[in-house]
Amino acid sequence: MGFAIEEKEAQVHGNIFIIKDRCKECGFCIEFCPEGVLRKSEKFNSKGYHPPELVETETKKCIACGFCSMICPDFAIFVEKEENEGKD
């Protein structure tokens, strides 16, 4: 932690919020996420659609660009910037 890895320090990350019953499984958020951290989940919503789920790895994390939110036609997903831990 601390100042060891500078790049990770400067990188903003995000939390994804999904309103699953609004999702219509169009696939746009998954396709156009620049980090590729979304994929179709196995779960169903009440209409029978598969909402997306977040799949982060060591190297790939949500960078809170918000594009999934801009490109979702159904107001079913949005992002909030993560509170930056360990900045001090």
Add this chain to the structure above:
Amino acid sequence: MKGRINFWNGDIAAAEGAIYAGCNFFAGYPITPASDIAEHLALRMPQEDGVFVQMEDELASMAAILGASWGGAKAMTATSGPGFSLMQENIGLGAITETPCVVVDVQRAGPSTGMPTLVGQGDIMQARWGSHGDYETIAISPSSPQESFDLIVRAFNLSEKYRVPVIFLMDECVAHMSERVVVPPKEGMPIVERLLPDGPPDKYLPFKPVNDIAPMATAGMGYKVHVTGLTHNERGYPDTTSTETQEWLVKRICDKIRNNEKKIRDIEEYEMEDAEIAVVSFGITARSAKAAVKTARKKGQRVGLIRLKTIWPFPSSYFEKVSEDIKKFMVAEINYGQIKFEVERSVHGKAEVELLPKFGGAVHKPEEIYKKIKGVKNGV
């Protein structure tokens, strides 16, 4: 315009009457014999801080006055038969969205392009049934330039009160004849404004009636109303698969007029007290009819005149009542039978109904009508 006494034709009088009533928005398209109204208002509206805009066609004109009304204005357009036909779809929109506005139709001989410069009275049924589906309009018919002034004020008042497009059914003769028109002083005639909501926006239901009529929140008042031509509920939201909502909506927009027919009705009776024969007429024709009735009375016939100043809602119950004493109705109109059918319908066979038609392009001469009255045998 300065001075209380003027020498105006019906078109000018109607335009000035509209201004008197508070009309502050006119959108129209040139068409004989209504262009004079547009031309006069092009001059006058800017002077009265109103808006005049010549639109690209009559469809646009009708759409624009609906938009202006929802912007809070008292709006009007003026046209004749061919343009009136083009306006019908948006009149339907005005009916279902309950938008106050006045549509002047200066009737000329039709159908289609017809006789552009000559009189007709053939748009009667269209004023009631022109658009598709079930709805009601109010239609008013003046017989003189003075009435073109006075009754257009009434037209605006009724449209604001009942939240409905009101058709001002002039005819080319009344529109183009010039007579003395007295303009009352500012508070001389009552002016009605639309009912506004007064509660908080989150409790407001835009199409929920308060005594038959829903208070109307126009754009920018903070009520954020959704207005649609789709079948809608009290909230204004589309509800296109519920037969209950459809029934509620259709009944409401029709009943608010039908149930108030007696209040809206405006009929002039002349020599009807002991009449056995009644001439029924409106617009320019009623003036010839009145002269004919006068002559017939001098010759001892018991005949009277029923002059319709409101055409729609048709005063059926009035005719039903009057048919207890009247043995024959003679309907004089410049068409091949339109009001005649309404009279027939209303009297349920209790009296004879005869049509005295002119077909367009000319007005009945009083002698023509008198001849027909004279020809009615006693005890018929």
Add this chain to the structure above:
Amino acid sequence: MEYEAEYHPMDKYLRADRIPHIWCPGCGLGIVLDSFLHAIDELGIGMDDLAVVSGIGCTGRIAGYVDCDSYHTTHGRAIPFATGLKLANPKMKVVVISGDGDLFAIGGNHLIHAARRNIDITVIGVNNYNYGMTGGQQGPTTPLGAKTTTSPYGNIEHPFNLCHVAHASGAVYVARWTVLHAVRLKNSIKEALEKNGFSFVEVIAACPTTYGRRNKMPTGLDEMRYYREHSTVRHGIDPSQADIEIGKDIVVGKFIDIEKPTYSDAFEELRKRAKE
């Protein structure tokens, strides 16, 4: 981290009790709505001062979802309705959001005249190449050769270039984006809203259910991928150079941005003269 939520930050601008909306999965209209609301949000336009007017069609339904004074009018007549509304109530921000057929076929005459007059409204014209609501018939923007229900052998009519029509009619701001360019679309909408006069933003939107499906792009994703591969940004070009053809890139960008006195400016001046 992933969380479940019940409300979206943009719900404050929506009639949230009517969400989910009626549009198909993969339809671009939700993106148009979202970009529009972000534009309103970023400009700080009060919802009490905004009026949205629409016509008939899938795009026309946008009016029913925005929580402001909104008017869902008859087919083709949104623009004259908006003209009346704006002239009667100049303090309102009046935006027309409607589809390619509504604005340019039945409504074509009204569009060119409102542009000619330079009425101070913003028109967002969503172009999905067909009449979607009624099942996918050809429209004035259907590309040459495309299949629709009323052109089963391939469309033989040349389509309009909507930006060209708007520009030729006198629009002071003309831009085109696809729904993939959601952020740039939002920025153009912001500019159009701030512009005095008749501003026009064309948005190419996916319509997989009725257009895409018949033209080798059965899902919204197929259409969006097509926009990703086949859009070229060319700001400032003459719109007449930006025709849309199958096989050619879709040219997007801000094409026209000029100054001209509006109808209202001229009418105000006329009023002063009339009263002299």
